[in-house]
Amino acid sequence: MKPAVPAVPSAxxxxxxxxxxxLQPAAGRFLDDVFAGLGGSPxxxxxxxxxxxxxxxxxxxxxxxxxxxxxxxxxxxxxNYAADMAAQLGEGSLLIEFGSGASVKTEALLRTLRPAAYxxxxxxxxxxxxxxxRLAAAFPQLPIIAVCxxxxxxxxxxxxxxIKASRRVIYFPGSTIGNLTPEEAQGFLGRAHELAGAEGAMxxxxxxxxxxxxxxxxxxxxxxxxxxxxxxxxxxxxxxxxADFDLDQFRHVAFYxxxxxxIEMHLESLRAQAVTVSGRTFAFGAGERMHTENxxxxxxxxxxxxxxxxxFRPGQVWIDADRLFAVHLLxx
Ligand code: AVI
Numbered sequence: 001m002k003p004a005v006p007a008v009p010s011a012x013x014x015x016x017x018x019x020x021x022x023l024q025p026a027a028g029r030f031l032d033d034v035f036a037g038l039g040g041s042p043x044x045x046x047x048x049x050x051x052x053x054x055x056x057x058x059x060x061x062x063x064x065x066x067x068x069x070x071x072x073x074x075x076x077x078x079x080n081y082a083a084d085m086a087a088q089l090g091e092g093s094l095l096i097e098f099g100s101g102a103s104v105k106t107e108a109l110l111r112t113l114r115p116a117a118y119x120x121x122x123x124x125x126x127x128x129x130x131x132x133x134r135l136a137a138a139f140p141q142l143p144i145i146a147v148c149x150x151x152x153x154x155x156x157x158x159x160x161x162x163i164k165a166s167r168r169v170i171y172f173p174g175s176t177i178g179n180l181t182p183e184e185a186q187g188f189l190g191r192a193h194e195l196a197g198a199e200g201a202m203x204x205x206x207x208x209x210x211x212x213x214x215x216x217x218x219x220x221x222x223x224x225x226x227x228x229x230x231x232x233x234x235x236x237x238x239x240x241x242x243a244d245f246d247l248d249q250f251r252h253v254a255f256y257x258x259x260x261x262x263i264e265m266h267l268e269s270l271r272a273q274a275v276t277v278s279g280r281t282f283a284f285g286a287g288e289r290m291h292t293e294n295x296x297x298x299x300x301x302x303x304x305x306x307x308x309x310x311x312f313r314p315g316q317v318w319i320d321a322d323r324l325f326a327v328h329l330l331x332x
Contacts, residue, residue, distance in 0.1 A: 189310030227252035
């Protein structure tokens with residue numbers, strides 16, 4: 001069944017430089033998802049729940065790690081080629097960013113693209129408030145309409161009658177598309193294609209396939225920040241869902257699954273144990289794993305075929321000299 005498109009509250013002010021629209025999913029969804037994931041075989045937990053306040057901080061720390069190449073490589077691509085990207089897209093668009101987080105990569109694009117308005121969409125309300133306040137100071141003339149929502153679900157962008165935009169451009173950096181399976185990614189791109197509409201376009205950051213050793217290091221950093229990020233999911237479940245995971249009895253596992261072309265992250269139980277979540281008990285065997293994240297890597301051709309299957313026309317691709325990361329332009 002197609003999930004319902006959330007209604008957009010009309011209570012935002014077109015006169016203020018930053019408007020905030022709250023479409024956060026109901027809290028009960030988290031418990032349902034955890035019950036479904038722990039009740040399945042193999043056990044799994046959805047990666048979108050990594051990002052509580054501590055999870056956001058840990059993810060920012062990951063982005064600074066020497067082993068984690070995607071963030072700095074993509075940032076350099078955005079800084080080096082923002083003018084080129086803007087030349088392809090033209091001025092005066094409505095720039096919609098999925099998973100905007102701290103919006104760091106967006107700044108160069110905002111300068112060159114000169115959009116009619118910017119719509120950052122993120123599930124993390126705190127990050128959204130902080131980034132829009134910073135951007136409003138840096139770009140005082142730019143209307144910003146922040147939407148706090150799960151952008152993986154069908155989303156309707158509010159009617160912005162006061163803004164005349166040439167087209168919609170969807171920006172989706174960070175290779176977050178890799179956290180979906182290819183089937184999910186195709187569905188997601190299909191919805192993005194619909195949202196972009198006639199004349200629309202998408203600019204999307206995608207991590208490239210590469211040496212497995214480099215990938216392994218990026219998800220098993222020496223300082224253990226990625227392990228902490230993974231385990232923080234259990235800390236969040238303990239706090240928000242009245243659970244009793246003993247964090248010392250689980251360990252972080254990440255490896256490259258070459259056949260599937262993806263990094264997999266898991267949490268492995270160090271012994272046989274029982275864990276209670278909101279009154280329901282789940283048994284873990286020694287060595288049993290919960291699958292917490294996939295991070296799919298795509299060659300340029302593989303990703304272009306996926307985008308084509310979702311209805312897009314592949315355009316220019318910007319790649320760094322070491323061929324670590326790609327930013328794809330897709331046209332409707
Ligand atoms: C957000 N996402 C693209 C990151 C990735 O690389 O898949 C999340 C992450 N997980 C571990 N390290 C970073």
